[in-house]
Amino acid sequence: MYKVRIAFQKDEPACYISHLDLMKALQRSLRRAGLPARYSEGFNPHIVLSILVPLSTGYRSRYELCDFDLTCDGLPPDLVPRLNGALPSGLTVIRAGQAVRPAAQAALSDFEIIWHGVRCADAMESALKNQLTVEKRSKRGSRQVDIRDYVRLYTLCEQGGDTVCRCVLKGGEDPLNPAYVTQAMIQEGILPEGTPVTYTRCAILDENGKEFF
């Protein structure tokens, strides 16, 4: 048996596939690619597969990670092209290898946020100097948090008519969805309600800020 990890991009139109649907789409792609994936042994056998860091529906990503097991020894040399020939449009595998590091070490997410049609980098910059409280919801309920406790690094700039933020956000056990950054900026009166936003995950990083694979 061989534990495989793949890194893949999730672009339009696949960015609209939800997390659960994506798992199913990947399982089917593995079958179409004819790869010897391992099945669970329960009452309802299915390909065992996990997506390491979930992504909200509608977000693009240049770097997603998924693990599954193959019943063969070693990585089939043509795994990447075979899988790429079997994926829905917008999903592209960019790397495959042995899954070694535990998923828990995927501690950070590097996001690009584009607010379309607004130029407000300076205002955001000053807002981030002070406490920026939002109500963060999770399965365990909701609580007030300071956005800045979750933002490790960020840059802000204006491109054309848009404002672009590149930020490294906390992931892991208590992750921050970049939509909270938008929410905070709306609360501050910096962004108008209903501003079109594009979120793109650029990378998944470990605790040291290095690309996690």
Next chain:
Amino acid sequence: MNHQLAACLEHVKKPSRYAGGEYGAVVKDRQSVDVRFALCFPELYEIGMSHLGSKILYGLLNAMDGVWCERAYAPYTDMEREMRARGLPAYALESGDPLSDFDILGFTLQYELNYTAVLNMLDMAGIPFYASQRTSLTPLVVAGGPCVYNCEPVADFFDIVLIGEGEESLPELIQLYREARASGASKQEFLQRAAQIQGFYVPSMYDVSYNADGTVAAVTPKNGAPEMVRKRVVKDFDKAYFPDRFIVPSTDIVFDRAMVELFRGCRRGCRFCQAGYTYRPIRAKSPETLKKQARRLVETTGYDEVSLTSLSSSDYPHLEALCESLTADFEPRHINLALPSLRADNFNLDLMENVQKVRKSGLTFAPEAGTQRLRDVINKNLREEDLQNACRVAFGAGYNSVKLYFMMGLPTETDEDLLGIASIARNVLGNFRENASNRTRGVRVSVGVATFVPKAQTPFQWFGQIDRQEIVRRQQLLMDSLKIKNVTYSLHGWQASFLEAVLARGGRRLAPVIEGAWRRGSRLDGWDECFDLNRWLEAFEECGVDPAFYANRALGEHEITPWDHIFSGVTKQYLRGEYERSLRGEPTPDCKAGCRNCGALSLTGVKCDV
């Protein structure tokens, strides 16, 4: 993807159903094609994508040189709101191009309650509703599907309605369209040529006149159109086109699996069942063909379930051998076989066990009526004994859940027949107590009771639907009698069944009503949360049409029905004979016992595969 669409998708539920890009979707170069066809399904993506017929036609059209067939589905209310707010017109999923750019829009009419969705899709595409308002050749708006056997309520909206199986007629439609365009023919010239082809119904070439009481006086063909439009059928079904691949959706749909079609038609002749008459004659595929098609689909789609479909799968003569061979191949690969549409009287547990090796599901049977008398009337040749036997065997093998489907409001039905439904459910419970291999797990019996809707081109087309008060009274009787431990039941509101009955036997005077209901906000009438009968009642009133005239009235023996000029293959005389037998409570043996000369053989000239 264009920005407007991306903006819409930020704000809607299940956005991937509007995004396209699924595995297997066909994308061609716009410059390399000369005919663009939009296969329009006036229902939500989840329903439309589950439909085998559309998959066949999609593959068939895209296999033609120079033709690009794309898909379009009805948007849910949230998506419609977003699209209208942003001025985004209805578009096709593959290219994202507006439907108004297409040469031909082909709507499939699967269900009467989809009619307002047809208009909504046309409206969102900026295409006028009525064929008479569209004077140029392009875009052509055509229709097909099971509702065409009485499509009169929507006939004015379509340039051509294809009667019968699209595998036969669509390539000819494309060819004819190309010729007309090349020769610079007018739309009128094109339609006149089309009307000469078997199965091509051009509604504008038929004048309908009425008697003072509102019944049809005559349907008069013009410009050389035939008196009767004869259904098209595939003659050699075994060799008929079948796709090598399906589009595999990236989100959950209703039937998310590979499908092969065992046979078309049904030998049983249940008198309420429109499909049972309009899909005749019976044509089966060989087990070899089916195996080849099932295996190929599994390879190309990655599906882990294959459904063996037909109107009555346990009637397929080679079912056991086929299933054995397929499971031997599929089981080690964790691929499940699904066998819907089994009958309790030829239920075979070995087969079920064999099929459900990978995943076990529950059992579903459709006795349809609560007493033998009524089952004889409707010609559902099934005895309760057969049903209880099937359940006994299944309970013994560890099954503990049974679904039973019935209808209420059937012709000649009495309260005794209705109480018979509860009695069958109780007997199934007793059966479980006596025969279950594992009684401690408990048993679940669910009873679904639909309201009978008389359909065109069936022996029951002459009956009216029982009226609203009577539906409500009988449903109350059912609810009272079905309060049984371990039994759950579901009944449908009378409103949708009533509207379905109006549209199923309606005539051309309903077109402005449908438009009026759409104008009042009717969109997805098949969905309870979207349906409001009041919008329809207002539209009926506005147009001076009495809905009860269509829904509840019994037709006269010699009355000209709105659909008399559409020939499904089964003669009106045969249907009338079956109607009379039903009144006498006389069942008709199924076609296996000998040909009953229903007329359908005239379409192929060869004997049915029974």
